[in-house]
Amino acid sequence: MTKNKKMLIWIIIPFAYGFVSNTFMLIMPPFLTQLVFAVFWFWVGMRFSCLSGNKLNSFFTGNSIWLLSFLIYLWQFVLLDDESRNLFLAGISQYYTLSFIWSSVKFSLLFTDIIHGITITIISYLSMLLVFTIGFFVGKIKV
Numbered sequence: 001m002t003k004n005k006k007m008l009i010w011i012i013i014p015f016a017y018g019f020v021s022n023t024f025m026l027i028m029p030p031f032l033t034q035l036v037f038a039v040f041w042f043w044v045g046m047r048f049s050c051l052s053g054n055k056l057n058s059f060f061t062g063n064s065i066w067l068l069s070f071l072i073y074l075w076q077f078v079l080l081d082d083e084s085r086n087l088f089l090a091g092i093s094q095y096y097t098l099s100f101i102w103s104s105v106k107f108s109l110l111f112t113d114i115i116h117g118i119t120i121t122i123i124s125y126l127s128m129l130l131v132f133t134i135g136f137f138v139g140k141i142k143v
Contacts, residue, residue: 007051010044011065014128018095030102037099038131045135046142059136063129069096070125077118097124 014037021033028036048062049055060067073093076085104123105115 003051007048007061010047011062014041014099015065015069015092015096018098019092021098033099034102038103041128041131042135042138045132045137046139048132049136049139055140059133062136063132066096066125066128066132069093073121073125077121094121097121097128100124100128103127 017033017037045062048058051058051061069092072089076090076093101120101124104120104127107123107127108115108120
């Protein structure tokens with residue numbers, strides 16, 4: 001299997017986990033899922049920093065599905081009202097960050113007692129980006 005195919009599989013894994021987990025509910029305890037996927041996503045960031053060529057392109061390639069999913073999420077939940085929302089797009093846009101929801105809920109509860117779904121999901125997207133970015137810079141420094 002070529003390196004590009006491996007990289008594509010790596011950036012699709014969070015979506016696949018989110019789909020399977022949403023279908024069958026919890027596969028693993030939320031804390032364990034968060035820990036495993038944070039370490040995995042950090043590692044993926046490190047791997048993308050080692051790609052030859054332009055590092056900025058490597059960073060955007062590694063986050064391409066993340067960005068697409070985030071833009072769909074914003075479109076469906078921030079820009080559209082409930083009646084205009086496409087349930088399929090709204091559903092799949094949440095799968096990508098499902099493994100990061102637990103920490104986002106815990107983080108949100110530090111500041112408020114109210115759990116607001118849109119805020120939690122945006123925090124999940126941002127924490128996923130942060131973990132990838134830290135992994136990317138650590139990988140860049142190590143090489």
